[in-house]
Amino acid sequence: MRLTISGGRVIDPAQNLDQKLDVHLQDGCILKLGTAPADFTADQTLDASGLLVSPGFIDLSCHLREPGPSYKGNIASETQAALAGGFTSVCARPDTQPPLDSPAVVRVVREKAEAVGQVRVLPVGALTQGLEGQLLTNLSGLQAAGCVAFSNLRAAIQDNLVLRRCMEYAATFDLLLVFYPEESSLAAGGCAHEGAMASQLGLQGIPETAETLAVAQNLLLIEQTGIRAHFSHLSSARALQLVSEARQRGLPVSADVAVSHLLYTDRQLEDFDSNFHLEPPLRSETDRQALIQGLARGELQAVSSGHLPHEQAAKMAPFAASEPGISSLETLLPQLLSLVEENLLDYSAMLASLTSGPAAVLGEKLGSLKPGMPADLTLFDPEKTWLLNEQSSYSAGHNTPCWNRELKGRVMATLVGGELRYSILGDPLTTQAEKAVKA
Amino acid sequence: MTYPANPRDVQLTADGQLKHFLSISGLPKALLTEILDTAESFANMGEQSVKKVPLLRGKTLVNLFFENSTRTRATFELAAKRLSADVLNLDIKTSSTAKGETLMDTLQNMEAMHADLFVVRHADSGAAHFIASQVTPRVAIINAGDGRHAHPTQAMLDMFTIRRHKGAFEGLKVAIVGDILHSRVARSQIRALNTLGVEEVRLVAPNTLLPVGIEELGVKIYTSMQEGIKDVDVVIMLRLQKERMTGALLPSESEYYRLYGLTTEKLAYAHPEAIVMHPGPINRGVEIESAVADGSRSVILQQVGYGIAIRMAVMSMAVSGQTQERAQIS
Numbered sequence: 224m225r226l227t228i229s230g231g232r233v234i235d236p237a238q239n240l241d242q243k244l245d246v247h248l249q250d251g252c253i254l255k256l257g258t259a260p261a262d263f264t265a266d267q268t269l270d271a272s273g274l275l276v277s278p279g280f281i282d283l284s285c286h287l288r289e290p291g292p293s294y295k296g297n298i299a300s301e302t303q304a305a306l307a308g309g310f311t312s313v314c315a316r317p318d319t320q321p322p323l324d325s326p327a328v329v330r331v332v333r334e335k336a337e338a339v340g341q342v343r344v345l346p347v348g349a350l351t352q353g354l355e356g357q358l359l360t361n362l363s364g365l366q367a368a369g370c371v372a373f374s375n376l377r378a379a380i381q382d383n384l385v386l387r388r389c390m391e392y393a394a395t396f397d398l399l400l401v402f403y404p405e406e407s408s409l410a411a412g413g414c415a416h417e418g419a420m421a422s423q424l425g426l427q428g429i430p431e432t433a434e435t436l437a438v439a440q441n442l443l444l445i446e447q448t449g450i451r452a453h454f455s456h457l458s459s460a461r462a463l464q465l466v467s468e469a470r471q472r473g474l475p476v477s478a479d480v481a482v483s484h485l486l487y488t489d490r491q492l493e494d495f496d497s498n499f500h501l502e503p504p505l506r507s508e509t510d511r512q513a514l515i516q517g518l519a520r521g522e523l524q525a526v527s528s529g530h531l532p533h534e535q536a537a538k539m540a541p542f543a544a545s546e547p548g549i550s551s552l553e554t555l556l557p558q559l560l561s562l563v564e565e566n567l568l569d570y571s572a573m574l575a576s577l578t579s580g581p582a583a584v585l586g587e588k589l590g591s592l593k594p595g596m597p598a599d600l601t602l603f604d605p606e607k608t609w610l611l612n613e614q615s616s617y618s619a620g621h622n623t624p625c626w627n628r629e630l631k632g633r634v635m636a637t638l639v640g641g642e643l644r645y646s647i648l649g650d651p652l653t654t655q656a657e658k659a660v661k662a
Numbered sequence: 663m664t665y666p667a668n669p670r671d672v673q674l675t676a677d678g679q680l681k682h683f684l685s686i687s688g689l690p691k692a693l694l695t696e697i698l699d700t701a702e703s704f705a706n707m708g709e710q711s712v713k714k715v716p717l718l719r720g721k722t723l724v725n726l727f728f729e730n731s732t733r734t735r736a737t738f739e740l741a742a743k744r745l746s747a748d749v750l751n752l753d754i755k756t757s758s759t760a761k762g763e764t765l766m767d768t769l770q771n772m773e774a775m776h777a778d779l780f781v782v783r784h785a786d787s788g789a790a791h792f793i794a795s796q797v798t799p800r801v802a803i804i805n806a807g808d809g810r811h812a813h814p815t816q817a818m819l820d821m822f823t824i825r826r827h828k829g830a831f832e833g834l835k836v837a838i839v840g841d842i843l844h845s846r847v848a849r850s851q852i853r854a855l856n857t858l859g860v861e862e863v864r865l866v867a868p869n870t871l872l873p874v875g876i877e878e879l880g881v882k883i884y885t886s887m888q889e890g891i892k893d894v895d896v897v898i899m900l901r902l903q904k905e906r907m908t909g910a911l912l913p914s915e916s917e918y919y920r921l922y923g924l925t926t927e928k929l930a931y932a933h934p935e936a937i938v939m940h941p942g943p944i945n946r947g948v949e950i951e952s953a954v955a956d957g958s959r960s961v962i963l964q965q966v967g968y969g970i971a972i973r974m975a976v977m978s979m980a981v982s983g984q985t986q987e988r989a990q991i992s
Contacts, residue, residue: 419875423687425787425810425846428874494672494795495788539766539796541786543809 224266225249226641226652227259231271231602235278236575237582237591246276248598251641255594267652269643271602274635277574278590279311279599281581283401283479284455285530285552287313287344288619289335290328291320296532296619298332301552302341304618306645308528308552309577309634311599312343312589317354318376324349324360326368333369341644343599345371345585347401350389356380359389363396371585372453374401377502379437381407383444390448399585401453404437404462405429405503414543416458416489416504424492426543429504431459438462442469445476453584454478456529458503460513467522477584478522479576480514481529482555485562487511491624497538497545498624501529515567518576525581526559526573528552532620550620553611558625560605560632598641602648607633672795674983676990681983682794682803683976685812686853694821694857700975701822705968707744717978718747721778725751726768727806728784733942733966734806734816738781741973747779765789766797773798779981780804787811787846800988802980804973810846816941817850819972821858823965824896827937831858835933837884837891839866839922840900840949843873843911847941848900856880866890866922870911887922891932899924899940902949915948925951929959937961 228246233256240256247254247263254263282305288296305313315332317323323332329346336344348370352358356378365373373393380386393400410433415421417428438454442465445452457463457478466478483501488508491499499505517523531548538545551558559577562568582590589597608631609615611623637645643652673682673689680693707713723742725735735751742749754768765784772780779802782790787809794803807813821831828834836855842848842865855863856879863881865872877883884890891897902918912918924938938950938960946952955962 417874419878422873422876423849423879425808425812425849427810430874495791497792536766541765541784541789541792541808543788544786 224641225263226267226269227265228269228271228276228600228602231274231276233276233592234570234574235578235592236571237278237579238593240592241571246592246600248641251598253592253594253596253598256592264655267654268658269636269651270653274602274604275570277601277603278578278592279601279637279639280309280577281585281590282310282313282528282530282552283453283525283581283584284316284481284527285313286318286532287315287332288532289319290331294534294619295537298335298344299339300617300619301530301532302336302339302344304552304616305342306637307617307634308554309556309601309603309637310342310552311601311637311639312345312587314345314347314371314585316376317347317349317374322349322354323347323365323370324352324354326361326364329365329368329370342639345587347371348373350375350393350400351380351385354378356382357385359392362393362398366396366398371587372399372401374403374455377403377405379405379407383440387444387448390444390450394448394450397451399451399453401455402437402441403455404434404441406433406436409433409436414500414504414547415492416506418489418507420489420492424495426492431461431506434459434462434503435465438465442466442474442476446474451475455527456481456484456503457514457523458484458506458510460510463513463517463522467517470522477524479525479527479581479584480518480523481527482551482558483529483549485511485515485518485526486558492542495542496624497540497542498549498622500542500545500547501549502547515562519568519572521572521575523576524584526555526576528555530618532618533622534619535621538622548622550618550623553616553618554623554625554630556603556634557630557632563605598638600638601634602636603632603634605632607631607635609633672791675987679983679986680976680979681987683814683980684790684794684803684805686814686817686850686857687812689857691857691859694818694854697818697972697975697979698822698825700979701818701968701971704744704971704974708967708970714744714746716746718742718745718981721747721981722776723747723749723779723781723977724772724777725749725781726772726783727751727753728765728782728789729807731783731806734783737966737969738804738806738973741970741977744970745974745978747977750777765793769793769797773801777801778984779977781806783807785809800984802984804976804980807846810844810849812850813846814850815969815973815976816847817854818976819965819969820851820898820939820941821854822968822972823939823961824937826964826968827961828895831855831860834860834896835862835864835894836860836896836898837864837866837894838898838900839887839890839924841871841902841906842867842876842900843871844903844906845900851898852879852881864890864894868912868921871906887928888931891928894932895936897924897929897932897936897938899938899950901941901943902945919948923947923949923951924954926953926957929954939965942966
């Protein structure tokens, strides 16, 4: 199968490329950019004129809700949402029911993902059994079953000796550990950034130090054990600074920010809108600006969706009693494009955080359009406006402040392994014969 | 889910009339003054032989208390009865699981019975806003205390007390002393005092009982009682819950009383005509000396009486706002 994507503006941060070029695909991989090789005849052509062509987006943190209660979503619904959001690979969080703490469960997830045949699903394994922070999981076995990284999520490991052992054992196999830094005693009972807004609303605050203490402690143990580590969902300027300093010292650490923390602050809580009840909490405008700058400067390697779909009832409660999380796979692109429009980010930095950045964090051969790479591509129109609603959305979770809102910037087509898996381009593919007739 | 742009939209009709009473935040000075004036017209009713007016005749009020309360609920009940409304009292113990669903189901059931007014007390901040904006927008909601967020009828009865004893708000210095961190009353008082235009609102407490960033509400922070109440016209003491000794917020009741308890000696720092207030119930010997609580400067018992007038005012105004809005829609 040979396919040419013609006439699009191709941006590939991994090659520092931003140019109007044709992209030629063969057997599920990128063959060449630019003029077609002499012996190449495309079976089909996809007209991408007027569109941006990027390597497919990679999400370092999303919840596929399966196995688990189906009313919150399942692999089929959430990977379809991922495709519609421009993602071609998503890391699946381990806090499913049961959690991804045994090779059997991981295999079920991978088989299900292959059966629905949408995006690549990269499972993140549980670091401890039941995510309880006490007994190690079979890390090597989980790796063999397909886990790309390991995490205990926000359920921090209380016992520092256990944490150290986890790191040492993981380092044996050069595994990647993902930390969602939070010191639980400081965060206990909290639901909002500790600051003037939470104080006025009478919501229990989570101080910045809940995050920074955990980052500092983890960094010291990372240094000691030599583990490769990634910090996910950083929410404060100070935590970003700590990780950046560690990187400068040469520590093998990286970090991402969830898209919501680039867009919103604790000011959004004023009306008790439970859609803004997130973990970690939305922090101050100073923090938001620092995170945007960190992304623009490359101090943050990735933007994750932090996608956590919920049924309506989960959010139909007073703020603190509502379940935290936001549905964001389908809104991430327009949200990031709004930062580009405000000149806070450029296309290259934005797309690097969705492609080459997360690919480098995972060490996976993904996220670029270099010849030989898997042909995962996202085609989007940054100007196209659309409404997020029942008709346009695929995720089971409607828990987003963007629901029923007009968004600017839309994914028009997504290809995984050279296959057109999602498209709203109408009848996008033309065969050589049709092309000849038209000519 | 669609949320209104700001809290004010939830509470007010298109032409600025009260239709829910959820928090002081977002309400203009004129409306707070209207509440006080309306309450004034009800204030002396208790002394008359016929203690009823027919303003809410045929209307049904449901007291929905998800948290225990004796006095607040009683004053709401009495206020409703003086307005000739029918009253149903429900004490609902929330289960820790599926709190939201219980709340929603309970309220929708009550709405289906055509209640006109819900008085709600709930342990979660924002519960009253949630109900008014998401669950039963056509029933007037009066917030009788939500978490640490707001207790607007208590704040308004305190304003009523201050106006009755001090005449006006302009030029007044008011100190609120004690456990600000856990106090919904304090948060509502601060907003009401600033909206009504007092000269200065002071908070007096140790750092562990002061919410982070509260000075953004326009208050001055004092950690010393002597400095904090110096020359003030009104001293509002807050109740200190016994459980504050756990979790390292305070070392002991005796240390707290020594530093922040209102004694005759400390009251001497305030203006000679300063009044002493307390939302009750008081802990004698913990935050206030008996001699002060029962003394000539104390207006604590008057506050309780004014509570009925304020609640009559707010209930009648909110029901009238709802009725008007319904008329406009149909």
